[in-house]
Amino acid sequence: MVQYFxxxxxxxxxxxxxxxxxxxxxxxxxxxxxxxxERQVMPDRFRGFVHNDTTKCDACNICAKVCPVDxxxxxxxxxxxDRYMTRYAIDYNKCIWCSLCxxxxxxxxxxxxxxxxxxxxxxxxxxxxxMDPTEQKIPCHRVTRIEKGFxxxxxxxxxxxxxxxxxxxxxxxxxxxxxxxxxEPETPAAEPPAVDxxxxxxxxxxxx
Amino acid sequence: xxxxxxxxxxxxxxxxHVGEVKSELLxxxxxxxHPATHGVLRLLLHTDGEIVYKVTPVLGYxxxxxxxxxxxxxxxxxxxxxxxxxxxxxxxxxxxxxxxxEKVGGLEVPERAEHIRVAVAELSRxxxxxxxxxxxxxxxxxxxxxxxxxxxxxxILNLLERISGGRMLYNYMVPGxxxxxxxxxxxxxxxxxxxxxxxxxxxxxxxxxLSYNKIFVERLADVAVLSKEDAFQxxxxxxxxxxxxxxxxxxxxxxxxxxxxxxxxxxVGLGEMGTVGDCWDRYMVRVREIEQSCRIVRQALxxxxxxxxxxxxxxxxxxxxxxxxxxxxxxxxxxLGHYIISDGGQTAFRNKVRSPxxxxxxxxxxxGVGLMVSDLVALVGSLDIVLGExxx
Amino acid sequence: MEILTDLFRKMPGGDGMSDQALLITGAVVMATLMFxxxxxxxxxxxxxxxxxxxxxxxxxxxxxxxxxxxWAQAVADMLKILGKEDIIPAEAHKWLFMxxxxxVLLGSLLAWAAIPWAPGFVAADLDLGLFYIFAVSSLVxxxxxxxxWASNNKWALYGAARGAAQMxxxxxxxxxxxxxxxxxxxxxxxxxIVIAQQGGIWNWNxxxxxxxxxxxxxxxxxxxxxxxxxxxxxDMPETESELVAGYHTEYTGMRFAFFFxxxxxxxxxxxxxxxxxFLGGWWAPLPFLDGIVPPAITFIIKGVVMVFLNMWIRWxxxxxRVDQLMHLCWKVMIPVSLISVVGAGFWMILFNQV
Numbered sequence: 001m002v003q004y005f006x007x008x009x010x011x012x013x014x015x016x017x018x019x020x021x022x023x024x025x026x027x028x029x030x031x032x033x034x035x036x037x038e039r040q041v042m043p044d045r046f047r048g049f050v051h052n053d054t055t056k057c058d059a060c061n062i063c064a065k066v067c068p069v070d071x072x073x074x075x076x077x078x079x080x081x082d083r084y085m086t087r088y089a090i091d092y093n094k095c096i097w098c099s100l101c102x103x104x105x106x107x108x109x110x111x112x113x114x115x116x117x118x119x120x121x122x123x124x125x126x127x128x129x130x131m132d133p134t135e136q137k138i139p140c141h142r143v144t145r146i147e148k149g150f151x152x153x154x155x156x157x158x159x160x161x162x163x164x165x166x167x168x169x170x171x172x173x174x175x176x177x178x179x180x181x182x183x184e185p186e187t188p189a190a191e192p193p194a195v196d197x198x199x200x201x202x203x204x205x206x207x208x
Numbered sequence: 209x210x211x212x213x214x215x216x217x218x219x220x221x222x223x224x225h226v227g228e229v230k231s232e233l234l235x236x237x238x239x240x241x242h243p244a245t246h247g248v249l250r251l252l253l254h255t256d257g258e259i260v261y262k263v264t265p266v267l268g269y270x271x272x273x274x275x276x277x278x279x280x281x282x283x284x285x286x287x288x289x290x291x292x293x294x295x296x297x298x299x300x301x302x303x304x305x306x307x308x309x310e311k312v313g314g315l316e317v318p319e320r321a322e323h324i325r326v327a328v329a330e331l332s333r334x335x336x337x338x339x340x341x342x343x344x345x346x347x348x349x350x351x352x353x354x355x356x357x358x359x360x361x362x363x364i365l366n367l368l369e370r371i372s373g374g375r376m377l378y379n380y381m382v383p384g385x386x387x388x389x390x391x392x393x394x395x396x397x398x399x400x401x402x403x404x405x406x407x408x409x410x411x412x413x414x415x416x417x418l419s420y421n422k423i424f425v426e427r428l429a430d431v432a433v434l435s436k437e438d439a440f441q442x443x444x445x446x447x448x449x450x451x452x453x454x455x456x457x458x459x460x461x462x463x464x465x466x467x468x469x470x471x472x473x474x475x476v477g478l479g480e481m482g483t484v485g486d487c488w489d490r491y492m493v494r495v496r497e498i499e500q501s502c503r504i505v506r507q508a509l510x511x512x513x514x515x516x517x518x519x520x521x522x523x524x525x526x527x528x529x530x531x532x533x534x535x536x537x538x539x540x541x542x543x544l545g546h547y548i549i550s551d552g553g554q555t556a557f558r559n560k561v562r563s564p565x566x567x568x569x570x571x572x573x574x575x576g577v578g579l580m581v582s583d584l585v586a587l588v589g590s591l592d593i594v595l596g597e598x599x600x
Numbered sequence: 601m602e603i604l605t606d607l608f609r610k611m612p613g614g615d616g617m618s619d620q621a622l623l624i625t626g627a628v629v630m631a632t633l634m635f636x637x638x639x640x641x642x643x644x645x646x647x648x649x650x651x652x653x654x655x656x657x658x659x660x661x662x663x664x665x666x667x668x669x670x671w672a673q674a675v676a677d678m679l680k681i682l683g684k685e686d687i688i689p690a691e692a693h694k695w696l697f698m699x700x701x702x703x704v705l706l707g708s709l710l711a712w713a714a715i716p717w718a719p720g721f722v723a724a725d726l727d728l729g730l731f732y733i734f735a736v737s738s739l740v741x742x743x744x745x746x747x748x749w750a751s752n753n754k755w756a757l758y759g760a761a762r763g764a765a766q767m768x769x770x771x772x773x774x775x776x777x778x779x780x781x782x783x784x785x786x787x788x789x790x791x792x793i794v795i796a797q798q799g800g801i802w803n804w805n806x807x808x809x810x811x812x813x814x815x816x817x818x819x820x821x822x823x824x825x826x827x828x829x830x831x832x833x834x835d836m837p838e839t840e841s842e843l844v845a846g847y848h849t850e851y852t853g854m855r856f857a858f859f860f861x862x863x864x865x866x867x868x869x870x871x872x873x874x875x876x877x878f879l880g881g882w883w884a885p886l887p888f889l890d891g892i893v894p895p896a897i898t899f900i901i902k903g904v905v906m907v908f909l910n911m912w913i914r915w916x917x918x919x920x921r922v923d924q925l926m927h928l929c930w931k932v933m934i935p936v937s938l939i940s941v942v943g944a945g946f947w948m949i950l951f952n953q954v
């Protein structure tokens with residue numbers, strides 16, 4: 001019998017406490033951002049749509065190999081000094097925005113932008129071609145690139161990496177040499193801002 | 209009264225009528241598309257009115273062959289697949305995989321990286337438990353705690369986005385360390401502020417609004433009691449096991465990473481509102497684990513050492529010597545283990561995942577019997593399963 | 601109704617109409633008016649529900665349709681529902697399937713006939729007003745069962761069975777809770793009940809000082825009304841997380857709109873009854889306001905306040921399980937309602953209020 005009345009009291013009192021909490025929230029400011037009028041500012045490291053600056057890319061294929069879902073399509077023709085890149089495409093149907101490609105790129109041509117809202121009506125439009133086939137083909141070999149006036153990454157004068165963990169090994173540093181800011185003015189204005197995080201760990205100086 | 213057969217001998221207007229009336233169990237399909245099953249889970253129910261006599265989970269709707277893919281991509285690339293298992297606490301899954309991989313590969317991890325790993329894994333755990341509370345409340349009909357819990361989860365997701373770049377699926381840990389160091393924009397202070405706010409204000413809100421609400425308690429007390437013996441037999445881990453009164457936690461009993469340095473309690477189900485091991489106990493264990501995770505995050509970040517955030521022997525291609533290793537970690541759902549067999553190359557020979565939700569789901573066939581349909585929904589919610597883990 | 605008939609007599613050609621023709625015209629006009637009010641209230645209350653839910657949950661609710669806080673959202677929803685394809689499942693029982701929603705709507709709509717909006721302004725001045733309201737509300741149960749059965753869907757059947765059991769059970773405390781008021785007023789006529797509460801907030805039937813058992817009766821009535829409308833903590837028949845949508849799973853288009861309309865019409869109806877029976881109907885809380893604010897507006901405002909209370913409770917409390925719901929009705933609410941009836945009687949005799 002006592003339990004009966006205790007239950008009734010517990011039900012009513014807990015209901016009132018709950019109602020007090022909810023009514024309090026009516027007067028707090030809602031946390032919603034009215035998209036698309038108000039947008040959230042993305043942090044620096046935000047992994048948005050991948051952008052490849054083909055003037056810097058030399059088709060080394062690292063990004064295509066390291067991609068876990070094989071969404072990067074690179075086509076080249078020729079060999080050695082006559083090797084040219086003919087197609088660079090990223091298939092956003094497959095891309096998972098993991099940024100392994102940007103991490104392993106040795107020239108810094110591929111970067112993650114801050115864009116995230118590129119919905120399309122047709123799935124085929126999600127395959128982004130970064131190279132215009134009518135334009136000049138991009139040479140891959142370093143010597144050819146210098147000849148034709150393409151950008152090449154500066155060769156850093158570093159001691160050969162030793163087998164023992166040396167104190168000056170740059171991989172452990174938090175701020176490696178970042179080629180991207182030095183060449184910012186070269187990129188045309190139409191491209192999205194290529195913000196590459198300074199905390200990227202991999203050694204950009206090494207070539208494979 | 210599963211199946212009965214009656215013989216009716218008198219029909220309408222007293223005619224002689226010999227017939228048979230059979231009754232059988234109603235076969236209901238709580239199908240893959242259902243608002244209450246947390247993901248694409250199919251439950252085949254045999255009910256008699258409201259009472260369930262048999263429940264059979266049917267799985268496989270979310271199978272994505274992640275373990276087979278592990279035989280094709282190398283160790284560093286597979287981290288993104290580990291994210292997709294328990295997509296509500298992806299840092300914990302990352303942590304589980306890289307711990308196993310380091311065990312096979314014999315890699316050392318610097319101190320700073322370990323502290324960062326613990327901090328983000330615990331934040332992920334808090335986020336996952338917030339969803340557990342939110343969706344459990346939603347299943348029980350309380351629409352509002354869902355929005356409150358998601359508001360806190362948004363904060364966590366923003367913090368984790370600042371450190372890793374991804375909002376929900378992070379790909380943040382690598383074998384040998386973490387991908388990036390802590391950002392310079394006051395991240396640690398923001399995390400500590402958030403933790404303080406969560407501990408002081410929000411948890412009280414959730415408790416007053418939902419946990420101790422009489423209607424909620426009445427729905428869950430003494431419902432679907434999981435005894436200690438059954439929990440052991442079925443291999444349950446995590447809050448499901450702790451809700452039955454067993455104090456077992458991989459972080460304390462089989463410590464990995466740097467958990468042995470931190471001071472935290474293991475909440476267990478005490479049968480406060482009913483029996484030990486009922487749905488309310490499992491739910492309350494999660495609420496209390498949020499508090500404990502806050503403690504761990506605070507300790508991890510306040511004692512953060514300087515140094516490298518990645519192993520200095522880390523090469524671009526990570527190879528592991530031939531061998532096999534099993535390592536287990538405490539994910540938010542339970543014990544998440546990886547058994548990695550390596551053949552000496554950069555790709556695993558076999559990567560078998562021991563997922564906690566898969567083993568936890570099995571108890572449904574035992575304790576789901578005799579419940580009402582509404583209680584079954586409560587049971588599924590209290591087990592807190594994630595189909596990504598179950599189907600892999 | 602007399603107001604309407606007087607109005608018609610004053611109109612050109614009104615003198616020549618016979619009494620019967622006048623009655624029928626008045627009834628038709630009144631019925632159309634009720635239907636329009638019901639449709640309007642459905643639209644306004646869906647919007648209000650979404651906004652209240654939004655602000656309770658720390659968000660905005662509809663904001664875009666219609667520039668100001670999404671006021672046109674409900675209108676857009678109605679238009680969308682009207683444009684949907686009308687699907688009848690192949691194995692469904694066609695006639696029952698089509699009649700179910702009609703009965704549900706009818707049950708809600710008929711009861712509006714006895715609600716007094718202002719002095720003299722009631723569609724049907726019945727001496728049995730309150731009794732008629734509760735009697736006619738039972739049609740909803742019939743419609744519910746028909747819809748659930750005819751859908752040929754096991755989940756819908758679950759919802760219908762639960763819903764029928766719940767609604768039948770909760771009609772008892774609902775009616776019992778209004779009996780103390782009837783005892784205090786001495787009449788079942790809805791107009792008399794309101795007239796007896798004249799004089800400001802002190803004279804309203806809810807006043808615990810005059811008769812505490814009437815206050816208990818109000819609480820019982822309120823809880824029973826939430827259960828009767830299948831809302832809030834008692835929405836087992838249509839639990840989204842278990843039964844997808846309960847008895848109206850298989851309905852689309854206008855038929856679904858019927859269920860939708862009837863839910864909000866029922867909600868407003870029970871709120872209006874609560875305000876009429878316990879909260880003083882069209883009388884303002886302070887007597888001097890009676891001349892300033894039109895009585896119908898006061899009445900509607902009271903109804904809206906009760907609806908807001910209903911919504912507040914819905915968005916706070918979790919769902920009660922079916923057997924606990926039955927336990928609550930039969931073992932808690934009916935005894936308390938009976939005690940309030942007997943107690944109210946004793947109180948009135950003791951304090952010479954009879």
